[in-house]
Amino acid sequence: MEQPEVSVTIPCLNEEKTLGACIDIAKNAMHKAGIAGEIIVSDNGSTDNSVQVALAHGARVVHALKKGYGNALICGMRAALGKFLIMADADGSYDFNDIPKFIAPLREGADFVMGSRIRGTIHPGAMPFLNRHLGTPVLTFIINLFFGASISDVNCGMRGLTKKAFEKLNLKAGGMEFASEMVIKAFMLRLKTIEVPTSLFPDKRGRAPHLRPFRDGWRHLRFICLFAPTWLFLIPGAISLLTGSAIMTCLLLLNFKSFGFFTMFFAQGLIFLGAQILFLGITARGFAQFKAFMVRNDPVDRFMRSFTLEKGIVLGIILSLAGLGMCTWVGYQIFAFIAQPHNAGVLNVPLTKAGMVGSTVTMLGLQMVFSSFYSGLFNVEVAGDDSTTGQQ
Numbered sequence: 001m002e003q004p005e006v007s008v009t010i011p012c013l014n015e016e017k018t019l020g021a022c023i024d025i026a027k028n029a030m031h032k033a034g035i036a037g038e039i040i041v042s043d044n045g046s047t048d049n050s051v052q053v054a055l056a057h058g059a060r061v062v063h064a065l066k067k068g069y070g071n072a073l074i075c076g077m078r079a080a081l082g083k084f085l086i087m088a089d090a091d092g093s094y095d096f097n098d099i100p101k102f103i104a105p106l107r108e109g110a111d112f113v114m115g116s117r118i119r120g121t122i123h124p125g126a127m128p129f130l131n132r133h134l135g136t137p138v139l140t141f142i143i144n145l146f147f148g149a150s151i152s153d154v155n156c157g158m159r160g161l162t163k164k165a166f167e168k169l170n171l172k173a174g175g176m177e178f179a180s181e182m183v184i185k186a187f188m189l190r191l192k193t194i195e196v197p198t199s200l201f202p203d204k205r206g207r208a209p210h211l212r213p214f215r216d217g218w219r220h221l222r223f224i225c226l227f228a229p230t231w232l233f234l235i236p237g238a239i240s241l242l243t244g245s246a247i248m249t250c251l252l253l254l255n256f257k258s259f260g261f262f263t264m265f266f267a268q269g270l271i272f273l274g275a276q277i278l279f280l281g282i283t284a285r286g287f288a289q290f291k292a293f294m295v296r297n298d299p300v301d302r303f304m305r306s307f308t309l310e311k312g313i314v315l316g317i318i319l320s321l322a323g324l325g326m327c328t329w330v331g332y333q334i335f336a337f338i339a340q341p342h343n344a345g346v347l348n349v350p351l352t353k354a355g356m357v358g359s360t361v362t363m364l365g366l367q368m369v370f371s372s373f374y375s376g377l378f379n380v381e382v383a384g385d386d387s388t389t390g391q392q
Helices: 019-032 050-056 069-079 096-107 129-147 163-169 178-188 213-226 229-253 261-290 299-306 309-339 349-376
Strands: 006-012 037-043 060-064 084-087 112-122 159-162 193-200 389-391
Touching: 006 019, 006 069, 006 096, 019 037, 019 050, 019 096, 037 050, 037 069, 050 060, 060 069, 069 084, 069 178, 084 096, 084 163, 096 112, 096 159, 096 193, 112 178, 129 178, 129 213, 159 163, 159 178, 163 178, 178 213, 213 229, 229 261, 229 349, 261 349, 309 349
Parallel strands: 006 037, 006 084, 037 060, 112 193
Antiparallel strands: 060 389, 084 159, 112 159
């Protein structure tokens, strides 16, 4: 048998009504274009005749033992023999005649080719109104903003990539989040990415799709945030912390008669909130690497790798001791102040404000100590998870 140049992977879960036609169209499209290819059906536990249909139409079947859209595609792509990989669903919604349009840019040096239904043709009834005008545009905008991407349709299910790019992406998401993970990592790793227009047809299965718009949309958004802790945590946390610190410093050093302790309490709250959000952001980055989704190498992560658990604990202890020292000094001064008969019942405003600053620094130091311990839990190397597959 001729070594295939292209491997078309079709994830499958009870798709006996449409699977055969998808396989035939894909085979004919490659034959007409002179492409040596294979069709891989990655079965995800079908209970109908999908496996028999796939074999009857000349596809190679592999069995993804773990449930989920991502698990099925990862299993199929790992088993692929081709230099170039194409993925598309088995419900008849994507046109496998478009395969040559995806292969051409890959042959010319592209690493990753995204289909775009927005720039192509969306046939009537193929995409729900909310998906087309809310879900897909919002998720696309967020990914473009957070990761410097420039695509029009982040949710298109027909894509192509080289086998080397697939291995470099080290995809991990087992569910629908796989689609977002692939796009995000492609741009984070600066893979050469091309977008080509493609068509979307109404689902031909005659039953409810596996996709649940609101549930799966939220899962995609939640997953995107895992890769964007700078936007979700670090920037808002830094703004809150710096704003609170600036307000507290001004109230401590300047005599604003119109702003009293309430404003200082508000500033203290901003500081604690900002610090907590920052610590969550640091933990989120550690969690992403712990789960082996992505090991970054940007300036923030290089700083975090140099700022070790031990350094965080030491700095936190120093801040705590400094704050406690300040509180002790303030307490002594207040005791000496109220010990004088003519000051009985008088509130020493400057000393009280200084005491609030000392208590704030103490709490920040303790937060840093315990957050450093918690973040250190994720500094563990994780062995690769190679799932077992069966083939027919």
